[in-house]
Amino acid sequence: MNEKEWTIMIYMAGDNNLAVDMSYAIEQIKTVAGNDPKSPNLFVYYDGNSPSIPTLYCDFSNPDNPVYQPSYQLTNKLYPTGELKRTEDAADYFSIINFVDWCVNRVEVRNGDEVSYGRRANRYAMIISGHSAGFLDKGLFKDETAEKSMSMKHLYDLFCRLTNDKEWLTRNAEEANQEFKDCNEPEWSPEEYERETTVLLGQRLSILGFDSCVMGMLEVAYQFSPFADALIASEGIVPDAGWTYGKILGCLAQDNELETKKVAEKFVTGFIESQDAYKIGGVSVDMAAWDFTPETKPDGSIWYPGIDNLIEAVNYLSAVLHECFRRKDLIYRQMERILLQVHWKCQSYMFDQNIDLGDFCELLIKECKLFVKDFKEALSEDDVTFLKNIVKQCEYVLETLQQFVIISGYSGGKYQYSNGVSLFFPWSYETFETVRNNYDDLWFYQNMLADFKKYSWLSFLELYLGEVCRRGSEEPQKPKQRYPWTAFSEDDFSQETISIVADSDGKLGTGQGRLGTGQGRLGTGQGRLGTGQGRLGTGQGRLGTGQGRLGTGQGRLGTGQGRIGEGSNAFIDSLETFKNVYTPWNISGFSKETDKE
Numbered sequence: 001m002n003e004k005e006w007t008i009m010i011y012m013a014g015d016n017n018l019a020v021d022m023s024y025a026i027e028q029i030k031t032v033a034g035n036d037p038k039s040p041n042l043f044v045y046y047d048g049n050s051p052s053i054p055t056l057y058c059d060f061s062n063p064d065n066p067v068y069q070p071s072y073q074l075t076n077k078l079y080p081t082g083e084l085k086r087t088e089d090a091a092d093y094f095s096i097i098n099f100v101d102w103c104v105n106r107v108e109v110r111n112g113d114e115v116s117y118g119r120r121a122n123r124y125a126m127i128i129s130g131h132s133a134g135f136l137d138k139g140l141f142k143d144e145t146a147e148k149s150m151s152m153k154h155l156y157d158l159f160c161r162l163t164n165d166k167e168w169l170t171r172n173a174e175e176a177n178q179e180f181k182d183c184n185e186p187e188w189s190p191e192e193y194e195r196e197t198t199v200l201l202g203q204r205l206s207i208l209g210f211d212s213c214v215m216g217m218l219e220v221a222y223q224f225s226p227f228a229d230a231l232i233a234s235e236g237i238v239p240d241a242g243w244t245y246g247k248i249l250g251c252l253a254q255d256n257e258l259e260t261k262k263v264a265e266k267f268v269t270g271f272i273e274s275q276d277a278y279k280i281g282g283v284s285v286d287m288a289a290w291d292f293t294p295e296t297k298p299d300g301s302i303w304y305p306g307i308d309n310l311i312e313a314v315n316y317l318s319a320v321l322h323e324c325f326r327r328k329d330l331i332y333r334q335m336e337r338i339l340l341q342v343h344w345k346c347q348s349y350m351f352d353q354n355i356d357l358g359d360f361c362e363l364l365i366k367e368c369k370l371f372v373k374d375f376k377e378a379l380s381e382d383d384v385t386f387l388k389n390i391v392k393q394c395e396y397v398l399e400t401l402q403q404f405v406i407i408s409g410y411s412g413g414k415y416q417y418s419n420g421v422s423l424f425f426p427w428s429y430e431t432f433e434t435v436r437n438n439y440d441d442l443w444f445y446q447n448m449l450a451d452f453k454k455y456s457w458l459s460f461l462e463l464y465l466g467e468v469c470r471r472g473s474e475e476p477q478k479p480k481q482r483y484p485w486t487a488f489s490e491d492d493f494s495q496e497t498i499s500i501v502a503d504s505d506g507k508l509g510t511g512q513g514r515l516g517t518g519q520g521r522l523g524t525g526q527g528r529l530g531t532g533q534g535r536l537g538t539g540q541g542r543l544g545t546g547q548g549r550l551g552t553g554q555g556r557l558g559t560g561q562g563r564i565g566e567g568s569n570a571f572i573d574s575l576e577t578f579k580n581v582y583t584p585w586n587i588s589g590f591s592k593e594t595d596k597e
Contacts, residue, residue, distance in 0.1 A: 005040070010126075012045060032246060034063060041121060045090075057102055125209065126207075135219045159205075207228060212234075215233040218310070219423070229294075236349045273588075275411040280585065284414030290405060292306060310404045317396075320390055325467075334371055346417075347417035349422050353424065357423045358398060361398050
């Protein structure tokens with residue numbers, strides 16, 4: 001067995017607009033390979049968007065003999081894919097399983113006249129590169145040819161399969177066969193049984209990385225905490241060019257004996273420092289590393305103090321905010337204003353639908369203290385105690401956040417208030433309802449005890465967005481009038497009717513759009529604030545799906561076709577900015593001192 005300290009697997013889901021940038025990244029990765037026994041094993045899965053280029057399994061462990069293996073030519077995959085196709089569905093569960101199996105069990109390794117199979121190691125790192133939108137299934141590692149995306153549930157199941165050992169796999173197979181018997185269904189064949197009990201990694205990943213947008217969410221962190229010792233992700237948008245792999249992976253080529261948390265820290269500092277060169281172009285990025293180190297309780301059960309303590313702190317904060325808006329008094333009225341102010345000022349991501357957890361708590365502490373100071377005479381002793389409890393819970397969140405985040409960093413002004421972990425906090429109840437089913441399925445919510453779910457962050461969002469800050473619909477007083485909606489006939493859309501609403505030049509919209517027509521000032525063709533098919537993009541991406549409304553072209557949150565209006569000017573681009581925050585271009589920083597400092 002040819003075993004090294006590290007095996008690094010980089011999975012590039014590039015059947016979309018990221019294909020070319022990923023091909024450049026592959027060249028960076030190759031530079032890290034070395035003949036030194038301490039150099040890491042290096043593997044890349046590449047699925048591009050050209051039908052003439054097959055999906056590739058790449059082994060760059062030996063710099064003198066790089067391997068580019070077309071996937072469709074492999075006949076011994078762990079899970080046969082049926083019809084042989086030159087390009088795979090990179091968002092498919094079995095595509096990732098087969099690649100990892102090839103890396104650790106099947107790739108041919110030659111050492112002189114000796115031949116072995118698989119490149120195992122003491123520690124494993126897996127980096128998944130592609131489109132994403134945090135906890136949302138739609139668009140996760142989107143494969144445009146297959147028109148499919150990964151789901152959070154399948155990604156969770158995937159990491160279970162990768163990391164479980166022989167004992168667990170065998171027990172799971174026996175239980176499955178027993179269920180088949182109970183249902184009078186045929187059991188697994190010997191070949192199927194062997195496949196399901198084949199060990200892949202057989203241990204936790206040392207490092208799990210997401211080279212994709214807005215995966216630095218608390219909800220995502222909890223979903224994957226059982227599978228890695230450290231996780232690296234960004235709260236905001238990752239540029240199309242992705243991670244600077246040569247800089248990031250170089251630390252492993254130089255010293256493979258670093259402890260895992262130190263390696264994760266160097267990944268973050270290496271990326272942020274490499275991005276400083278692009279600040280002059282207005283590029284802003286962030287990245288953080290999280291600590292998932294497990295500990296064993298006296299009863300033998302495993303827990304993850306970093307993430308578990310942070311989740312507990314957030315739940316306590318959710319409970320006290322929930323209680324706040326069940327009061328119909330001065331506290332309710334003022335906290336409604338305070339929370340709106342804090343939400344507005346807070347560092348945000350994903351089109352301002354996510355907040356930075358640390359920045360949110362720091363701002364809330366400040367506003368609560370000012371409230372006590374300014375309204376001291378009007379507040380009762382119980383009111384002051386209640387407000388102090390809000391401050392206390394915010395401080396607990398900040399304390400646990402600091403323990404959980406190994407290091408966070410930013411380059412450029414857009415993400416200057418990042419602290420390493422974001423949280424879903426949309427502006428409208430409609431947005432909340434749109435993604436609620438997705439949110440309900442997350443372990444972040446599912447793992448809560450039933451008695452505590454009514455005080456969860458999800459329950460707080462429902463109360464706050466649905467009742468507290470949502471403006472209701474009231475019957476207007478005269479002379480205002482409302483008209484019942486009725487279906488229109490084709491005659492109602494005659495040219496004469498349209499001309500009453502807007503003239504033929506369409507300064508503020510015609511029959512084709514509200515804020516732009518082919519002749520108008522704020523858009524083109526069919527869109528409202530964009531082009532062709534989309535409202536806030538080019539019509540090619542909905543937060544990474546390639547199909548809908550919120551796609552941009554600057555990062556892995558969309559499709560790379562444009563910002564807000566293809567070919568539009570700086571004014572149109574500026575409409576994407578929702579927050580009024582001064583963002584100097586020439587700043588960067590970390591959450592703690594680095595080795596260089």
